Amino acid sequence: MTRKQQAGFTLIELMIVVAIIGILAAIAIPRYQDYTTRAQLSEAFELAAGKKTDVVDAISQGEACTDVSGMGDATTPAGRYVQTVVVTGTAPSCVVTSTMRSSEVSSDIASATIALTMSDTGGSYSWSCATSDGTAALDAALVPKSCQ
Numbered sequence: 327m328t329r330k331q332q333a334g335f336t337l338i339e340l341m342i343v344v345a346i347i348g349i350l351a352a353i354a355i356p357r358y359q360d361y362t363t364r365a366q367l368s369e370a371f372e373l374a375a376g377k378k379t380d381v382v383d384a385i386s387q388g389e390a391c392t393d394v395s396g397m398g399d400a401t402t403p404a405g406r407y408v409q410t411v412v413v414t415g416t417a418p419s420c421v422v423t424s425t426m427r428s429s430e431v432s433s434d435i436a437s438a439t440i441a442l443t444m445s446d447t448g449g450s451y452s453w454s455c456a457t458s459d460g461t462a463a464l465d466a467a468l469v470p471k472s473c474q
Contacts, residue, residue: 360467360468362432363432363434363435363468364468366407366426366431366432366435367407367435367438367440367464367468367469368470369405369406369407369408370407370408370425370426370440371424371440371470371472371473373404373408373411373424374411374422374423374440374442375442377413378422378442378444378453380413381420381422381444382444385417385418385420385451390417391413391414391415391416391417391421392413404424407427407430407431408424408425408426408427409425409426409428410423410424410425411423411424411425412425415443415444417446418444418445418446418451419443419445420443420444421441421442421444422442423439423440424440425437425439426438434459434464434465435459435464435468436459437459437460438459438460438464439457439458439460440455440457440473441455441456441457441458442454442455443455443456455472455473457469457473
């Protein structure tokens, strides 16, 4: 009598592999969505950070907060995920506000705003950060550490 060798996988082995893949996907997909949301939101901070330097330069030259070179029209899109970056206020309380687009971004940050507010701390300037989705502050897990 000769024994026939088994070829392939049993049904139970295949079901175990499918279950493992399902568990990994259940963990990985939400993490990836948070990662993409944070990446989209970081564009708003980067664009606002560029305006911070321009605002300090304008104030040091005796100009108003809104006399920022290269400011452009406030309705012009400023980035792929950021709709506008607007400078408002009067020295020394200038505010740089980035507004996220309402579409083509993660639903967690759609139309969210990031406001960087400058204050004079006795000869030097410091910046504070506030985020909002229109009704409340954004989830701290999505916001960069420099804004928490």
